[in-house]
Amino acid sequence: MVLLRLDSLALSRSRFALSPLAETLGAVIVLSRPCTTPWLAAWHARHHAAFRARLEADPFARGLVMLVGATKYLPDQVSLPPSGGMATTLESELAEMAAVPDAAVHSSLRESLARSWEEHDLDWLTGHGFAARTADLFRAVWHEHLAADWPARRALLERDVTYRAGLLAAYGWPRALHRMSRRSAWVGADAIRFSDRPGPDRVVGPDGMLFVPVTAPRGTWLCEAPHRPYALVYPARGVGQLGEPEASAGRGERTGPEGSRPDAAALDRLIGSGRAAILRALERPATSSELSVLFGQSLGTIGGHLAVLRDADLVSRTRVGRRVVYRRTGLGDRLVGVGGGGAHAGS
Template identity: 70%
Template sequence: MVLLRLDSHALSRSRFALSPLAETLGAAIALSRPCTDTWLAPWHARHHAAFRARLDADPFARGMVALISSTKYLPDHVSFPPPGGMRTRLHEELAQMARVPDEAVGASLQLAVEASWERHDLGAWLTGHDWAGRTAELFRHIWDTYLAADWPRRRALLERDVTYRAGLLAAYGWPRAVERMNRHSVWVGADAIRFSNRPGHDRVVGPEGMLFVPCTRAGRGTWLCEAPGLPYALVYPARGTGDLQSAGAGPRNQALARLIGTGRTAILRALESPATSSELAAELDLSLGTVGGHLAVLREAELVVGERTGRRVVYRRTEAGEVLATGRTTMAGGGTATR
């Protein structure tokens, strides 16, 4: 069991961040395997064959992706804490990656091999030099070829997760905001987060605080990023990467679409977690005006409500909207009833 122990100032300075590098890492793992996530299925189907062909043509890329896809220890040079908070750009992270010397990369890769559940022969593909630079080139290719066009949709979902957890933080504090970041994360005592059940040494988070980084469900669960001079970063799966493409599938959803329309059905289902109109527009690939019109009708019907948070208006389903969208209602005591 690994604990992150926070000192007395760490909580007040901890914050959220985004990491295009984490998305790229997850995308590489997802594309190297058969797809088991329906949210990723259309994207995976478009790119899987081309990515496999790219790996087959480059032993270094094939070996690197195979290793990071099958180890409990991610190599340090692919798991940096994001340096720019919510505005982190991939080129910043790749610049950090490319500066890591071969000696450090080799030592980290050896630890990854020892923690892998598969056999790996580093000597078969870890040849030449500038291994971090070559990894950065591989990640740049993955981003440009397979991720850049999908980034607005993913970013909207990640920002929604941050909005949701920031609301929990404001209302209840960090223990609730950290709750269910993954199936293992839990607040322990007054000053520690358990983020893994695997053996390992605890870390102490100093007065600079730490970063919490949502990532779409692309290959891995939760991992810890650390680097000299940067705060620890905990990467965790974002909420809401359910089957957004299937909003119109199934008898219940088809009936709901006939009742209130396909656009309003998609919005009602997308509000599984609260979102702004801009986030909904990006996620559903609709114009802001179209989303605004649908939201106005849903508000008049008392199926959604909007609550102002700073300059943002965040929408969520009402109890009636929850019943209509899911058939479930929350009962006193925290249980649910299905209708």
């Protein structure tokens, strides 16, 4: 069992962050395999052939991707902790990746090879500039397979952070980290179980940790680099929304008689389909900006709907840091339950 042992200051200084690089790594792993996740099937079908063609044309890319998808130790250059918090950019991460020396890349790849559960070799590791070539691959994957979906993915990731930040403020880190992954769990008063496999524990110093959500459906990994906080990457809640047919029009929003749910019609008629959709979406707390991206509507439109819902005591708002987070009230939960949308806010 591998534990992340936190010192006395680590908890107070731990925080959430986003990482386009981690999101790209998750996409690389998903595209390298047959798709077994229903809500990613359409995206996988659109991009898989082009991704495979790229690998077939580039032995370095193919060897790296096949190894990354079948090892318990990710190469260091693809698992760097993000340095920009919630505003981390892909280009800043790729610049750090490209600067990793060839000797360090080679050593890390050999460690990955030793801990792979499939037969591999490093015959594809020829030439030089390994980290820069890796950065070029990740940049291409981002622009060809992820960039168009990033606003929706980012909104989902921010909602996960909002949800966990609310739990953190109310209950502390153990509750905020609950069910972050299948294997992670809070152990005792000062440790996080990262893996149930054998391995050395890590000590988290006074700079704390980063917790980084991604839309990959499974898998958790630890990012580490000298003189940087550890970053625990984990699957975000609610990633199934990415594959729902109505996601582009707004989760739960009616698009006509064929797109509406019979059991939701009463709530739609009562408060309007737009406000009903927002009320259903607030099963997980969200900011107005996150709702704007989710529904593809202006902040003014979303703000008007939220004002009406607040006046009716169906939603409330609280400030979490610099963000104003909206959540359903008990009355809102009961009304959605009558309308068929589920009544377990934040569960």
